[in-house]
Amino acid sequence: MSGDIIPRDAVPPPRDGFVAAVEAIYDAAAVPERWPQALQEIADSFGDVGAIMIYQREDGGFGSICSPRLEAAQRDYEVGEWWRQDVRFSRSIERGAIARHDAVTDRDIASPEEMRTLPFYTQFLRGHGLGWFGGVGISPDPRVSVALSIQRSDQKQAWTEEELDRLSRIGRHVENALRLGIRLINAEASQLALSDALARVGVGVFLLAGDARVLFANPAGQALLGDGLVVAHGRLTARSETAREALQARIAEAAFGDAVARSGPPQPVLVPHPQRDGFLAVHILPVRPAGGGPVETLLAETVAIAVVTSSEADAPADPALVRDLFGLTLAEARLAALVGAGRPPREAGEQLGITEATARTTLKRVFQKTGTTRQSELTALLARMVVR
Structure with missing residues (x-):
């Protein structure tokens, strides 16, 4: 196992990488295979080893994606059945429910004595050169639970409250990107052209140019247009003045705002939807396509993706x-x-x-x-x- 240990100099030193991490997150929103690198960017922004994202659907199905530098440890976790002794996993839901913040770390899960003696800490984690973790729960879909966890080297100190706060802010961007991304993952989008994959997801998706022109709308998005959200003169807008102004501001920020502005807290635009006696939630994802593949060709003029979800009568709130x-x-x-x-x-x-x-x-x-x-x-x- 010594070949899997993370050398002290294998992890980049801490840097101001929050903005770079946010941009990597949105780069992965429409391209699921980019999530491992996005997770690595997130870990790098803290100067840590790697990150893993675990998601579980309401029907019991689940999956995980990890960054490259955690692949060996993740294989050992699964093959060696360390998940059976993972107190982080077994206690996180119960302990997280009483935590005062969204982000948690080992001190919220285990006692100092347990961290010194439990095999999960002394054998598995230390065997891979790993120490403290920071984790945050996110909710990109009411029917899907996601946990983002960042793992640091055993040479680093415990997570500070400031770091956990920053992790919570990163988590909001992952959640926003996964509004589309988790549905593409579930639709096995890597096997399809992006336009075909977007046609299969169960939420409205609009690819937008900088002036809010609609470059592409999937069938679910077209079905949501009506007396609340509309396409006027080829542009996505809303009939409500408040919603219209908010939507214009979000799209303009995605199109023309600098990287720092785009890394601010994401907020949906709520559009009244009288036809359904409810509202539509419009989530704006900034897009910066790079490269020359088929995805980039489809997204060539796209500066933002609008993901639109509809309220459901008699369903629990989002x-x-x-x-x-x-x-x-x-x-x-x-x-x-x-x-x-x-x-x-x-x-x-x-x-x-x-x-x-x-x-x-x-x-x-x-x-x-x-x-x-x-x-x-x-x-x-x-x-x-x-x-x-």
Whole structure:
């Protein structure tokens, strides 16, 4: 196993790579095979070894993508069945539900004594020259849970609160890019031309030029056009003045903003959709195609991709939107979405993989942050905001 150990000088020194990481994330949004390199850029921005992204669908299906420098450790993790002893994995959902922030690290998962004695730490991690991790949960789709984890060398100190905050901000961009990316991964887009893959995804997708001209719209996107979101004079816009101005600003930022501006916190544009008694959430992904392959040819004039999702009647709220609107953690938002849709705390906890006691503790924080005191008030609040 010594051949798999990460030398101290194999990891680049810390650098101001946040912007570069964000650009790599959006480069991968429409090209799933670029995710390993994007994950490496994320790890490099912290001066760490590598990163891994694990996703699980509502139907139980799951998968993972890791950066190149973690491939050997990931193979050992699977072949050696270290996942059976991975306390990070087994405890992350329960411990993450009570954490005050979205990003967590080993001190939120295990005691110092456990980190000194458990075989997962002493044999697996140290055997690969690995130490502390930082992880963050993200929600690109209400039916898909994703965890982004960054692994650092055993020669580095523990994660600081500032680093965990930066990881949370990186996670928001990964979430935004995965609004499209996770659906392309599920559609096995690498086997298809991009236009064919986009036609198969279940959300609206519009490829936009700098002046908001629609260069391509998939069938799902065309079906969402109507009295809320429209194409006028060939440009994507909205009938509501507030939504129209916000949409124009997001597209202009993607087209003409500098790299620093594009790396700011991504926010969706909510477009009223009276036909469905709800709204459309428009997520703008900046695009900077490079190279001369077929994907780049299709994206030649594209500066932004608009991913449009529709609210669903009687469905739980989108946790990511609940989080952003009410300042919750993602774990709190996931619970709020289920409880707000009428699930009892015990049932909601079971669905999320946490105990009833943890669910009730988390729900108290949700009530405090949303200014509600009981489940019926939370349900009414989410219904009034039409956050579905």
